[in-house]
Amino acid sequence: MVSIDEVARVAGVSTATVSRALSGRGRVSDTTKARVEAAADSLGYVVSAPASSLASGRARNIGVLVPFLERWFFSTVLASTSAELMRHGYDITLYSVTEDAELRRNVFDTLLRRKRVDGIIAVSIALGDAEIERLLALEMPVIAIGGPDPRLRTLTVDDVAVARLATEHLLALGHRDIAHIGASPEFDLDFHIPTQRRQGFAQALEQAGLEVRPKLFEPADFTIEGGFRAAKQLLGRPGAHPTAIFAASDEMAIGAILAARELGYRLPADLSIVGVDGHELGAFFGLTTVDQFPAAQGVRAADAMLDALNGQVTARRSASAASPDHLPFELVVRRSTARPAAG
Amino acid sequence: MVSIDEVARVAGVSTATVSRALSGRGRVSDTTKARVEAAADSLGYVVSAPASSLASGRARNIGVLVPFLERWFFSTVLASTSAELMRHGYDITLYSVTEDAELRRNVFDTLLRRKRVDGIIAVSIALGDAEIERLLALEMPVIAIGGPDPRLRTLTVDDVAVARLATEHLLALGHRDIAHIGASPEFDLDFHIPTQRRQGFAQALEQAGLEVRPKLFEPADFTIEGGFRAAKQLLGRPGAHPTAIFAASDEMAIGAILAARELGYRLPADLSIVGVDGHELGAFFGLTTVDQFPAAQGVRAADAMLDALNGQVTARRSASAASPDHLPFELVVRRSTARPAAG
DNA sequence: ATGAAAGCGCTAACAC
């Protein structure tokens, strides 16, 4: 492997100059810089990451913590974060944080402490108290996306507002019997987003002078299948049925659409359905949704990380931990919602 | 940050011994080992990855190349590879190899050459000739999953056989007019799997004495939406329609199911549909498929990598580049296939 | 089984 000494020899300068020329830190005359670059190119020289990290303390590598890699939302965020970071010369090291308590502890106790990463992005992951302490103890930038903890700088949509918007859309269309498919209790415990969406739903109803009826809530697990089952429950029970459903995720909303079709409902004539996320399949199913632009979220997180690493103390950043940075969202109306049938 | 010297001091041994005790390389008496571990624990010591890498040449880190992170198949493989590797103390660095030519070159020319990884796993990614040369030049283990190049050790299902199996299932049920939804030509160019599945389809038909009718082929892009459109074409044209469809992926098959439903087909009475993959939604849609166990593939790739790094020259491995390691697959019959309606 | 010491390949003062 060609090392920095050879480049220095070929370029006729010291290794320090090579380092400066190639990294851009410290000043080097334009001509030397050109010579160094030429030498490096001709030799096919690439800086050794470990050597550079050891000497500088910088790893040019960001750790990304993700749960459920196979859920669309997470892989979408991951893909865009990764692309943005790569574009700025950073690698990303993936830590998939699963249920497995042992693997999980290993991540926080060892893997993240190996000085391999300069910062950490935690994607919508429910962190325990001890885990958050661990992250804080690392003394490196941590950016959370959609996480619930006030101790971490968090980028997130205002989930209460998102849910309110979706619900208000249905109310504005004239619906009064609106059901909600949200998180099952266990899921809720360590992952507060579902709860917030439920609150937003309730707020909107109350503001419209309607009561929240427990019969019109059905828990599910944020998958298509879960949404399908929940909708079957909601629509299959004897007695009165809702004229609209607000599902706390697009995947559940899609499941609900499928369930409604199977039960013979015509959408949106007999039933309106609205979701949340901006899922890639939303357009295909004609799903009305509140888009939270997951890909953009990934980019935002990456940029926030880059800022933090460059010491950019923006106004927003100093407000930091206290108030989470709120991300944009938008109601996208498609074919799955309409005014309820008269009568 | 506590370093190895402190551990050595506390344990009353040299740093060399600490290193040996903690890494397991070289012999250390049980008692010293215990003392060192106790000291390390009490100090909260964790080896610095860059320092260790620099000194040893080993990074304990595997690079994973993935296209389309947001496609279910890839994220599933990635999740299982990652879990398996983590279990063995390896981190994984993610390189999402996109269309963007510049980013892409950067990966092969720079990122992978930084000595940050000990090996590379390429997940179903179409590699150019120059790119493969680059990988080979790295002189580290490279494991491909489902890739097409004979120069790399490749784990893959026999895609021809997979397609034959799916098609033979339909033939055995008595279908004679079988359509195929496969890759569109561009997609085919750099990614040979679709072509092989098409070949397997053709082989099965020919073996049954049937001719391959171009009218019964429709290209798509491996998404639900693509499968939906393709099926609409196949089923919406004037003239005779197929009684069965073989889709080259489960996502396309699901799209086809939705299209068929929308056109008023009852499945499987009017139409049988079979896919390939073992998609998580398969059971939900009652989809008959040839499961290729993607999660297991990820684990296999991880294990193959670990073997390679440990210098395990298995019989299979020496056969290596020449014959790809064939992965298991299995026909899973569900509700989407049945005998064609009489007449 | 353990210690001493020489690097691994770079970066960052510091000096000029």
Place this chain on the structure above:
DNA sequence: GTGTTAGCGCTTTCAT
């Protein structure tokens, strides 16, 4: 603007 030099925190001979 450029060179000298002292590490960065480990691992690994080589002795003993």
